[in-house]
Amino acid sequence: MKVVALGCDKSGYPALLRWGEKELLPFEEVEVFSIPCLGLVTEEMIFQILENSDALLLAGCPLDSCHNQKGSRGAYLKTKRVNSLLQEADISKKVAIAFVTSGKVGEIEKVSEELIWREK
Amino acid sequence: MIIAERKPIKEIFSFLVPGEKVLVLGCGTCVTVCMSGGEKEARELSSLLHLKGWEAEDSTIERQCEPEFNLKAKEEITHADTIISLACGVGVQTLAEYFPEKKIFPGLNTTFMGMPKEQGLWEERCWGCGNCTVHLFGYICPVTRCAKSLLNGPCGGSKSGKCEIKPDRDCAWQLIYDRLKKENKLEVLYAIQPPRDWSTSHYGGQRKMIREDVRL
Amino acid sequence: MSALQEILRRGEFAVTAEVGPPKGVNREVIEKKCDGLRGFVDAVNITDNQTAIVRLSSFASCLIAKDKGIEPVMQMVCRDRNRIALQSDFLGACAWGVENFLCLSGDHQSMGNHPQSKNVFDVDSIQLLQILKNMRDEKVFQNGEPLKGEIKAFLGAGASPFADPLEFRVIRLAKKISAGAQFIQTQAVFDLEIFSRFMEEVRKAGLDKKAAILAGVIPVKSLSALRYMQNEVPGVVVPDSLVERMKKAKDPKEEGVRICVETIEQLKKIEGVRGVHIMAISWESIVPEIVKEANLYPRPERS
Numbered sequence: 001m002k003v004v005a006l007g008c009d010k011s012g013y014p015a016l017l018r019w020g021e022k023e024l025l026p027f028e029e030v031e032v033f034s035i036p037c038l039g040l041v042t043e044e045m046i047f048q049i050l051e052n053s054d055a056l057l058l059a060g061c062p063l064d065s066c067h068n069q070k071g072s073r074g075a076y077l078k079t080k081r082v083n084s085l086l087q088e089a090d091i092s093k094k095v096a097i098a099f100v101t102s103g104k105v106g107e108i109e110k111v112s113e114e115l116i117w118r119e120k
Numbered sequence: 121m122i123i124a125e126r127k128p129i130k131e132i133f134s135f136l137v138p139g140e141k142v143l144v145l146g147c148g149t150c151v152t153v154c155m156s157g158g159e160k161e162a163r164e165l166s167s168l169l170h171l172k173g174w175e176a177e178d179s180t181i182e183r184q185c186e187p188e189f190n191l192k193a194k195e196e197i198t199h200a201d202t203i204i205s206l207a208c209g210v211g212v213q214t215l216a217e218y219f220p221e222k223k224i225f226p227g228l229n230t231t232f233m234g235m236p237k238e239q240g241l242w243e244e245r246c247w248g249c250g251n252c253t254v255h256l257f258g259y260i261c262p263v264t265r266c267a268k269s270l271l272n273g274p275c276g277g278s279k280s281g282k283c284e285i286k287p288d289r290d291c292a293w294q295l296i297y298d299r300l301k302k303e304n305k306l307e308v309l310y311a312i313q314p315p316r317d318w319s320t321s322h323y324g325g326q327r328k329m330i331r332e333d334v335r336l
Numbered sequence: 337m338s339a340l341q342e343i344l345r346r347g348e349f350a351v352t353a354e355v356g357p358p359k360g361v362n363r364e365v366i367e368k369k370c371d372g373l374r375g376f377v378d379a380v381n382i383t384d385n386q387t388a389i390v391r392l393s394s395f396a397s398c399l400i401a402k403d404k405g406i407e408p409v410m411q412m413v414c415r416d417r418n419r420i421a422l423q424s425d426f427l428g429a430c431a432w433g434v435e436n437f438l439c440l441s442g443d444h445q446s447m448g449n450h451p452q453s454k455n456v457f458d459v460d461s462i463q464l465l466q467i468l469k470n471m472r473d474e475k476v477f478q479n480g481e482p483l484k485g486e487i488k489a490f491l492g493a494g495a496s497p498f499a500d501p502l503e504f505r506v507i508r509l510a511k512k513i514s515a516g517a518q519f520i521q522t523q524a525v526f527d528l529e530i531f532s533r534f535m536e537e538v539r540k541a542g543l544d545k546k547a548a549i550l551a552g553v554i555p556v557k558s559l560s561a562l563r564y565m566q567n568e569v570p571g572v573v574v575p576d577s578l579v580e581r582m583k584k585a586k587d588p589k590e591e592g593v594r595i596c597v598e599t600i601e602q603l604k605k606i607e608g609v610r611g612v613h614i615m616a617i618s619w620e621s622i623v624p625e626i627v628k629e630a631n632l633y634p635r636p637e638r639s
Contacts (some may be wrong), residue, residue: 043160043163043164044163044164044167047163047164047167047168047170047171048167050167050171051167051171085129085164085168086168088128088129089129089130089168089171089172090130091168091171091172
């Protein structure tokens, strides 16, 4: 399973790196990128990424403490919308979003398991 | 504006034959504003088609209901085998009238003329009956907003301001009453509204507007 | 002049009941209901696809009732017919000797068993009253063209004293009466307090002098039926005290009859109430007992 992961500079990306330091990741291939804030993620971008991967994992600040206030909230709503479109179209790809602080990777683990679970 | 909602994606898929080139054609006016058939939605649909294995492109023109905008997109339109139009019913028909050789399918269900009431909520306001009398009813059109188009007051199904047929719909007559009461104009309601002349509406057959002064 | 009109004109307290036609062609259903009611009511209302459920037509059922010697009140709703069909059926019914007509808007089709259907609502109940009145008095159709022959028609309308907006209800009644309603049958009364207040307003507006108001009553068989009335039927208000009373009742059917009879006794005392309309929906057989208990039997003879 090929996964693309996008993390925001403030929280998501550092957490993704820490998660990547683990010896066993649950996916065959993970590409990690940093972006300034999840608020920059658009539906169009999500679809483009999904063209060449099985899933997209977004990691950003918690909803109530997003560095840019509404970035995580916006990404969360877009994630929901894209997932519902994918589901309606019977496409097994998906997007997941994890709200993290830079040091904690537990949430990413949980969400990535969710991706695998949904894959089945 | 004209309000429309996207058809279920599977219904749209069912129009298409595997392997054909698909163009999703959005419209930049009403359906963009009501977030069902604009550039964003056209792109999303073409992305989904892509993910499903179709060769799909998207394009959005300013007003699909006007021939000249459709003709501007001629190249993209002729290039595709099938077009999913994300315009209202007017747009789909205009497109089909000017590209009669194309396979065209509606991607939206056109629902009503209405207004955005709040983010994510649109409400019907006008029926296009051809004889506007909203000023008699506190600017709340009973033809459109009363489920029975009653012109002389509420039926017995008005409860706590809501219509009996759908409990989340306001009773138009409660709104009319409240507004006229506030304006101290209740006496307007004492007059009996005579039967309407529906010939100006859809019931008089397809309508046309001819303006000799602007014809070329 | 219809018997109902005559009785009301003489100032006698009128009694009408409701008869719902069957979902099929068995005329015996109507005949049986009529046989049970004969002598206990002055006229029967034949409903017109009530609650938007398809039934044997009101027009045909009225003729069956007439065959059985019962005077019908033909209900006409605006949901299914435009002004062409309504006027035509009115002429047809008049030609067959139907003399009482009740003009209603009609329940919306989404409440019934063909919710996918189109509705008509070309005219509303008030406009229909006006049209029928002009056909009778001015001998003209709605479009102003003349019609031939004498029409004897006693025109009625419904009234919903308990529906919102409450303050509008008297205005609407006044409009119905000025449009041509000579008698009024109200939605079922359970809450006498609200109804008394409504009647007070009606009297203040002088409407009780212009039309004969028949108060509606519904005998209920059970607590659940009463609760249904309280919660689900728009335009019906059931006070909690009645629900409590029904809860305590050993024999709910008997209690339902008693409540209905007591309501009628109270209604008789309200100035301006000229009769009762008993809507014993699918319990028509109870009507004679209620009429007797309420001291409304025997019914007055026609002169």
